[in-house]
Amino acid sequence: MQAPASSRPGPKAEQIILFRVSGALLAISSASVQEVRSVESLAGISQELPQSAVRKARHAVRRGDRPFYVVNGALHFGLPPAPSSLVFVLRNTRTALLVDGIEKMTSITRLQALSHAFCHEERRWYRGLTSLDQIVVPVVNPDGFLSFEEQTLLDEAFAALNAARAVKTMGDEAPA
Amino acid sequence: MTASTEIDLQSFVLLRLGERRFALSALQIAELVAPSRVFRFPHNTKELEGVILRRGRIVPVCDISERLVGRKLSSRRFYLIATRKYDAGTDWVALPVTGECELITAEMTPPGSSDSPHVAGWIAHDGDVIEVLSLDALTPGPTAKNTPARPGAAPEFAHEVRP
Numbered sequence: 001m002q003a004p005a006s007s008r009p010g011p012k013a014e015q016i017i018l019f020r021v022s023g024a025l026l027a028i029s030s031a032s033v034q035e036v037r038s039v040e041s042l043a044g045i046s047q048e049l050p051q052s053a054v055r056k057a058r059h060a061v062r063r064g065d066r067p068f069y070v071v072n073g074a075l076h077f078g079l080p081p082a083p084s085s086l087v088f089v090l091r092n093t094r095t096a097l098l099v100d101g102i103e104k105m106t107s108i109t110r111l112q113a114l115s116h117a118f119c120h121e122e123r124r125w126y127r128g129l130t131s132l133d134q135i136v137v138p139v140v141n142p143d144g145f146l147s148f149e150e151q152t153l154l155d156e157a158f159a160a161l162n163a164a165r166a167v168k169t170m171g172d173e174a175p176a
Numbered sequence: 177m178t179a180s181t182e183i184d185l186q187s188f189v190l191l192r193l194g195e196r197r198f199a200l201s202a203l204q205i206a207e208l209v210a211p212s213r214v215f216r217f218p219h220n221t222k223e224l225e226g227v228i229l230r231r232g233r234i235v236p237v238c239d240i241s242e243r244l245v246g247r248k249l250s251s252r253r254f255y256l257i258a259t260r261k262y263d264a265g266t267d268w269v270a271l272p273v274t275g276e277c278e279l280i281t282a283e284m285t286p287p288g289s290s291d292s293p294h295v296a297g298w299i300a301h302d303g304d305v306i307e308v309l310s311l312d313a314l315t316p317g318p319t320a321k322n323t324p325a326r327p328g329a330a331p332e333f334a335h336e337v338r339p
Contacts, residue, residue: 021218024217024218025269026215026217041237078218078220079218082202087259107285112233112234114235115227115234115258115267115268115269116262116264116265116317116318116319117221117224117236117237117238117260117267117269117315117316118219118221118224118236118316119316119317119318119319120219120220121219121220122218122219122220122221125218125219129227129234131234134229135215136215136217136227136229136234137217138217138218141195155200
């Protein structure tokens with residue numbers, strides 16, 4: 001007697017990007033990355049935020065009504081500083097993440113939740129862990145780079161910078 | 177009529193950390209495995225050194241020797257994989273040990289008021305008095321203070337999540 005064909009669908013695959021931050025191998029869902037740019041391409045359009053109280057984010061890029069903030073991945077994860085070559089603009093967030101570079105793109109079918117033993121900021125940093133070719137890689141949470149409080153601080157620094165610029169422009173345009 | 181004394185015997189696994197032996201309830205032990213590659217990634221839970229991959233499961237590694245014998249292990253022969261209870265469920269944790277482990281049966285004496293929180297009790301074996309360890313006190317876990325809220329996060333009980 002023939003066994004009935006299984007109607008259970010196979011595990012759903014998720015496309016991910018493997019990348020490095022200060023040498024550490026991390027993964028992010030491809031769907032979370034709206035754009036990958038070179039660091040050089042940001043140079044002309046980013047504004048430095050000298051009054052930023054958020055050490056890991058010192059630059060903003062205006063896009064539409066609201067700016068997004070460039071987060072240094074090494075500082076975010078508490079790693080030694082390393083030169084970055086790429087920026088991931090993250091979808092549905094106000095974060096652009098500086099990374100060393102992309103390792104490769106691949107897919108995963110299983111994501112294991114972080115053990116409860118991990119009980120600090122990493123719970124916000126990661127969606128979970130996955131194993132690829134017998135290597136364990138954390139999958140980052142795109143919402144975990146800037147908290148609401150950090151975004152508020154950055155918005156204030158951005159507003160202060162633009163207010164100062166507006167005053168300077170008015171001063172420059174005033175008749176002598 | 178004879179008076180009888182009820183003896184509450186329980187099973188324990190004896191583990192070795194350097195020169196000292198400790199015990200864990202056998203009910204908490206999943207397996208004893210040879211050391212394998214520890215994968216390290218950025219995190220802020222200092223008590224954990226990374227994770228190992230065991231039968232498709234990713235298990236955090238927690239060296240408890242520094243708290244118990246005052247120094248980290250220079251060599252490790254096995255990982256004792258134990259189950260650790262949390263409010264939201266149970267997880268495995270791998271404890272590096274320096275020697276063979278032994279399954280014994282003994283009667284446990286409850287801890288005294290002056291004992292450290294990591295002492296779940298005491299057993300006598302082979303002329304030694306051995307601490308029975310409380311993993312809850314020795315290994316890290318969530319507290320209201322150190323668990324940041326994660327908006328939109330999966331429920332804490334979800335051990336395995338589908339992409």
